[in-house]
Amino acid sequence: MKKYIGRYSKYIRPLTILFDVSVVNLLFYFFFDSHLLTVSEFLVISLFWIVCSFITSFYEVYRFTKLIQIADKSLKQFGLFAVFSFAYVGFVSKSFSNIELVKYLISSFVIIVFVKYTIFNALKLFRKYYKGNHRRVVVIGKDVLSNQLANFFIKETDYGYSLVNHFKNNDNVRDVITYCSENNIDEIYFSLEDTTNSELNKYINFADNNFKTLKYIPTKTEMLSNAVNVHYYGFIPIIPSRKFPLQKPFNKFIKRTFDLIVSSLVIVFVLSWLVPLIGLLIKLESKGPIFFNQIRNGLYYNEFNCFKFRSMYVNNEAHTIQATKNDKRITKIGKFLRKSSLDEMPQFFNVFLGDMSVCGPRPHMVSMTNQYERVVTKFRLRHYIKPGITGMAQTHGCRGEIENRRDIINRVKYDIFYLENWTLLLDLKIVYLTVKNAVLGDKKAY
Template identity: 35%
Template structure:
């Protein structure tokens, strides 16, 4: 039974990769036939196709296909195709550049990469539709029984049965007594002691999900032993809904499993190194190129429009709630409320020049120095004033979670409508939800998207930028 499942999964992966492989090569061949000015004239088309093929195989070596999974969404398929295309573009681009076969800075190569992403995404989405249709019609079914009538098993039942394309069929549930939680379509099959006999009489069952608490170990162990000896997959479902409503994630410390409340990609060393390297390179490049020009312009305009220092330093809360001084260009008149009162739309403390700086984010530019010093990152939750952290941490649940990562010059909340003054508590709650979402879903590509949105918003204008 398991062999058939693995064979089916491998077959789906093989078909998807084969289709991708053909499309990558076919698109390149067709483009070469229509427009090949960026291709070296002395290079054989077969040599080019060989590099394309090799680059594809390297870029998609592992975890490049998810269509065989029971529950997969369109955005996940597109994102996987996007990642594969980026890896492919980097590998093939390096090969073409070193060998001088193709100019990778050409319109030809950019068109090719974009077409690869669009065509492969469409191909995978269509393929996914056929897989779902096949399961809806009874192909590749997985038969399941549940042990325990807990809330977790009930939700598991709905995850499996509400969408027929998952290919699951739940035969029913076992517990010490019938429960009115489960719908009539999920019949009561008996007590946990009757599970082995049922499985023996129904050899087509593939998976068993058990949510009985550990106090019933004398009932659970015989079920595990039977499953292990008769090719039935035993799965333990923890009962967390009495005190947790959000997702949890399984981790291992040696041989000991434990559950964490959220995924934390930036706690992993490779991701830390990637993010910090990007911060250093990006901030150094900016500080050595554009910043001196911006500094000169801001210096002249500030001295002409308002007395006082050029820079404004303020204590903020950073990583692990550590205090640091954030550096900004001063956009307000010197005032006693700078460390306690948030800027408002028609704040009398702002000057006309200061208002322009805030609208265009120029006042934030010195924070690249904070990034270089390691107090901040380019992307992350915006650092708050000490007074605000003290107040809101008492009013908003999970407020302090945002301090698990370094604060940023820009962030997810800022590009999704939660920038600027927080007039009501719900505004800050929305910002905190966005910050926590960013922490849980961090990726290098998400950082690049946020940077792009930040730059785009500067030119488009933001109603909350004041």
């Protein structure tokens, strides 16, 4: 399986967030008496900033975002941050003067907004003159808006879209899909004018299964309602086909923070003594390593080494054949480890390193992944997020050996539901159900 090439400039947003949080903290130290400040107050200021950015969508700035929209987000961000700051100063009753606080807020506003505009405009120049940070796109449709969008891509080079081809709606769907695959197209803009549900579903399935971005050109006026999430390229309305909760920067931050906290606690307080203990038991029963490392597909099909406690005798089929009931390859201690799910505990190292998450779709052996993607529609969609140590499918009876096509279809349904409905509370519920199942036992754990 060919690795997916990640989105461009993926580090700009997290580095910008880190810069902004550093600025509000450094200026807080500079403007106020350092003798009166405590570590907790710096943490509070950082929390205020992050919460405000979530409410105002301050970091949701894209290549098609207008300068006036950035100004609007900036004013909302600092207005809300000012309210939090004044409320906090009044609550703690410290000797912070209002003049100092106003100077602090104005200075933070000037520095952060200046840098934000500088980065935004620098990326525009980089796209226009150096042809970097580009996305290869095709437009499907020959109506008025589709033609306007194609001309927009050609003329507005600072947006960073390279129009590779412009198809008609009645062009053969299979030929268009083949073209998109062979020419490494990143985004497909599909006109809803004079199209059929069958054609639309084919493009949706292709995009979902090949990590392509599909967006609609809503030429039908009934599509433009307040309930629809509409972006504007210039003055041309565009509707994204999918919107996942974990596409939002704040949700990504929350999930990654949750993963780091949980994995750190488990590594320090559990694996620090569990690894030597289980390692000794594994070594006493059979020859071979303590850990079993297996290549698996993670986010966007990128491969990583998945860690587990070795639960089988060393054999040549470990990387190609899944475990079955009463599998003779499983050791005595391995049977206990698999039944109690303790064999998965080393994957908290994967979570800490960023290859996995605590909750998410379970990763399969590469050979099994290649098999399932050929027979299950939208199987690759589950790779839009990091794989997990546990997931909705595993806590709802879909774990262990996959005996037939129905088993993997049910897993994929749960995985896609999780992808489209993620919340932190859902992760907490999955963790609770996982611990509960481990204590009570699961008949499919073998």
